[in-house]
Amino acid sequence: MSPRGRRSGGGSPELDLTTRLGPLVLPNPVMTAAGTAGHGAELAAYFDLASIGAVVVKSLSAEPWPGNPPPRVCPVPGGMLNSVGLQGPGVAGWAREELPRLEASGARVVVSLWGRRVEEFAQAASLLEKVAASSPAVVAVELNVSCPNLEDRSRMFAHSPEATAAAVAAARRIRLPLFAKLSPNTSELVEVARAALQAGADGLTLTNTLLGLAIDTAERRPALGAGGGGLSGPALHSVALRAVFECRRAFPAVPIIGVGGISEGEGALRMLMAGADAVQVGTATLAEPRAPALVLASLERTLARHGATSLAAVVGSAQDDETKAAMAGTRRRDEP
Numbered sequence: 001m002s003p004r005g006r007r008s009g010g011g012s013p014e015l016d017l018t019t020r021l022g023p024l025v026l027p028n029p030v031m032t033a034a035g036t037a038g039h040g041a042e043l044a045a046y047f048d049l050a051s052i053g054a055v056v057v058k059s060l061s062a063e064p065w066p067g068n069p070p071p072r073v074c075p076v077p078g079g080m081l082n083s084v085g086l087q088g089p090g091v092a093g094w095a096r097e098e099l100p101r102l103e104a105s106g107a108r109v110v111v112s113l114w115g116r117r118v119e120e121f122a123q124a125a126s127l128l129e130k131v132a133a134s135s136p137a138v139v140a141v142e143l144n145v146s147c148p149n150l151e152d153r154s155r156m157f158a159h160s161p162e163a164t165a166a167a168v169a170a171a172r173r174i175r176l177p178l179f180a181k182l183s184p185n186t187s188e189l190v191e192v193a194r195a196a197l198q199a200g201a202d203g204l205t206l207t208n209t210l211l212g213l214a215i216d217t218a219e220r221r222p223a224l225g226a227g228g229g230g231l232s233g234p235a236l237h238s239v240a241l242r243a244v245f246e247c248r249r250a251f252p253a254v255p256i257i258g259v260g261g262i263s264e265g266e267g268a269l270r271m272l273m274a275g276a277d278a279v280q281v282g283t284a285t286l287a288e289p290r291a292p293a294l295v296l297a298s299l300e301r302t303l304a305r306h307g308a309t310s311l312a313a314v315v316g317s318a319q320d321d322e323t324k325a326a327m328a329g330t331r332r333r334d335e336p
């Protein structure tokens with residue numbers, strides 16, 4: 001168990017759901033997805049937050065940030081669009097107002113950080129380092145690089161290997177396991193992932209939302225206040241599966257967290273078979289706040305149906321033989 005592991009997260013005794021994400025060990029592979037479980041312990045009213053692998057909090061910047069104008073969410077075919085715009089209280093405000101209730105819940109907390117400049121990633125990480133020093137609840141960082149880079153004409157960090165590497169390197173001073181959360185809106189995903197890993201990320205979270213647009217036909221204008229938004233939910237699932245599949249093939253030994261359109265055990269299993277070591281549940285939670293716990297229970301039943309006794313038996317099992325051999329460590333590939 002990692003020194004930062006916390007109290008046990010459920011699971012039946014005969015099914016070993018433990019997942020190892022580099023330096024981070026979790027009792028099971030189901031987490032919340034950033035931005036869909038609030039900043040704190042909001043979901044504790046619906047299920048035991050310590051029962052899932054980890055709670056990922058909504059992305060935080062170094063300073064408070066107001067986010068985008070309303071409307072911020074909109075249902076679309078196959079899911080939803082959001083343009084929340086990363087509204088948040090900043091790392092210090094979050095630690096003061098939200099962290100205590102999360103600590104009391106027993107949850108393992110993954111803190112998502114973002115910035116608009118490379119320096120802001122460094123500032124956010126440095127503030128979090130101080131918070132984590134006195135809070136064993138904080139077990140890891142997820143770096144949301146799927147946000148606009150003001151130093152590059154607002155192009156997304158995650159659309160550029162160089163900018164991604166710079167953001168990761170700036171935050172990497174923090175002594176917590178660090179996962180880079182990447183965008184699916186690039187044909188260079190594997191190159192961006194490689195840059196993140198070379199800059200010091202311990203693993204990858206795949207993926208953030210797809211860029212999309214909804215039109216309000218009555219008003220003849222975009223339905224969201226910011227114009228475009230991020231597409232999530234079932235429509236994203238195949239895209240995220242492919243991202244995980246390709247990155248697993250490229251990096252057989254790197255921890256990967258899969259996220260996109262997971263709402264039940266089969267979806268989680270598909271993500272694990274593609275190569276994910278853990279999964280996150282996002283949009284499904286907005287419709288059913290117990291979704292992460294329900295996905296975990298459903299995954300246990302699904303694994304039992306498949307005759308699996310451990311996660312290791314299914315992770316990457318949809319990959320080709322060469323990748324499986326590389327994952328098992330019997331054959332080496334150049335990585336990252």
Ligand SMILES: Cc1cc2nc3c(=O)[nH]c(=O)nc-3n(C[C@H](O)[C@H](O)[C@H](O)COP(=O)(O)O)c2cc1C
Binds near residue numbers: 033259
């Ligand atoms: C309302 C909303 C807010 C989100 N906020 C964040 C965020 O703050 N940081 C982040 O990295 N991703 C954010 N996301 C993206 C999710 O974490 C996730 O990557 C994406 O929604 C795909 O998973 P899903 O299909 O299960 O929702 C947000 C998604 C939604 C729907």
